[in-house]
Amino acid sequence: MRPEYILKLDINGRQLNRVIIEQHYKKKHARSINDQLILELVKELNEGVFTIEEQHGEFQYFTVDLVWKNNKAYRLILLLCIAEKYLGVINAFRINRRKYHG
Numbered sequence: 001m002r003p004e005y006i007l008k009l010d011i012n013g014r015q016l017n018r019v020i021i022e023q024h025y026k027k028k029h030a031r032s033i034n035d036q037l038i039l040e041l042v043k044e045l046n047e048g049v050f051t052i053e054e055q056h057g058e059f060q061y062f063t064v065d066l067v068w069k070n071n072k073a074y075r076l077i078l079l080l081c082i083a084e085k086y087l088g089v090i091n092a093f094r095i096n097r098r099k100y101h102g
Contacts, residue, residue: 003035010047011080011087021089029093033074038092041067041074058082065095
């Protein structure tokens with residue numbers, strides 16, 4: 001089951017009204033992330049414009065590599081649904097910030 005949260009966002013100029021979070025992240029990253037943190041990270045993307053990496057049918061896929069929260073860096077793998085007004089979170093996890101701060 002995929003939890004669905006009401007959240008108004010503007011991503012790539014599209015007005016969205018909810019976020020659906022796949023639970024895949026729990027397989028490897030449950031100790032460092034949860035749905036509530038993912039929602040906080042997604043809020044940081046509001047009014048952002050992101051490059052669509054792939055499109056399959058009504059879904060546009062993209063990755064955001066540096067989302068910061070509490071001095072920790074995260075990667076989000078996301079999708080926009082063209083037919084409906086939601087952002088899907090496919091996966092989310094912490095990344096090594098030293099890679100980005102030498």
